Amino acid sequence: MTTENSYPTNRLTPENTGILLVDHQAGLILGVQDHDQNEVRRNAQALARAAKVFGLPIVATTSASQGPNGPLLPELVAELPADAPVIHRNGEVDAFDDPTFEQAVRAMGRPNLIVAGVITDVCLMFASLSAKARGYNVHAVFDASGTTNVLARETSLLRLQEAGITLNSTVGVISELLRDWKTPGGAGTAEIFSQLAMPFYGAVTAGHAAASATPAQA
Numbered sequence: 001m002t003t004e005n006s007y008p009t010n011r012l013t014p015e016n017t018g019i020l021l022v023d024h025q026a027g028l029i030l031g032v033q034d035h036d037q038n039e040v041r042r043n044a045q046a047l048a049r050a051a052k053v054f055g056l057p058i059v060a061t062t063s064a065s066q067g068p069n070g071p072l073l074p075e076l077v078a079e080l081p082a083d084a085p086v087i088h089r090n091g092e093v094d095a096f097d098d099p100t101f102e103q104a105v106r107a108m109g110r111p112n113l114i115v116a117g118v119i120t121d122v123c124l125m126f127a128s129l130s131a132k133a134r135g136y137n138v139h140a141v142f143d144a145s146g147t148t149n150v151l152a153r154e155t156s157l158l159r160l161q162e163a164g165i166t167l168n169s170t171v172g173v174i175s176e177l178l179r180d181w182k183t184p185g186g187a188g189t190a191e192i193f194s195q196l197a198m199p200f201y202g203a204v205t206a207g208h209a210a211a212s213a214t215p216a217q218a
Helices: 039-055 072-081 099-108 120-133 150-162 169-178 186-196 198-213
Strands: 016-023 059-062 086-089 112-117 137-141 164-170
Touching: 016 039, 016 099, 016 120, 039 059, 039 072, 039 112, 039 169, 039 186, 059 099, 086 099, 112 120, 120 137, 120 150, 137 169, 150 164, 169 186, 186 198
Parallel strands: 016 059, 016 112, 059 086, 112 137, 137 164
Antiparallel strands: none
């Protein structure tokens, strides 16, 4: 077992973490069959919004966006910080094989990387393995990623885990970044959870607010 990604030694913080979103494209998302496509969309948006809430550097990338893979999801584009680089690769399967992408990641200057991608066993896996090989502590976010079948996802889980990469979820990484609801990121995190990552939470908070506003019965 590796210890580089152990918690709390290398805990994710706004100061030591960056985000990579790999190939969340309009064509590729249609191939996601291992879990709900809309969940993948929302969780990718949640990660992009978290970059703004916590002031994290974020890099998005596409593969052959002028071809069948399609453009970056428009709802994801809307969530990206205005200064976030979007690297359009022209054939490289592993995003790190594109020098412009690797330079953008290096420019973040962050030892911890949160990575999500479509398709899981290609876009997420190769970028995560390459980042790990370059010395980054990598958190692969599986519910913001997706692939064509459950078996492909499970084999990816095994390979990434054996490489010492941390397997994580959207709510997991955002909660680790937050650390304390009393911090300035608390309100933004509540919105991310309610609107995107945990829609049920919006109903829970709305119900609580309504109950709190109702005058007590005599």
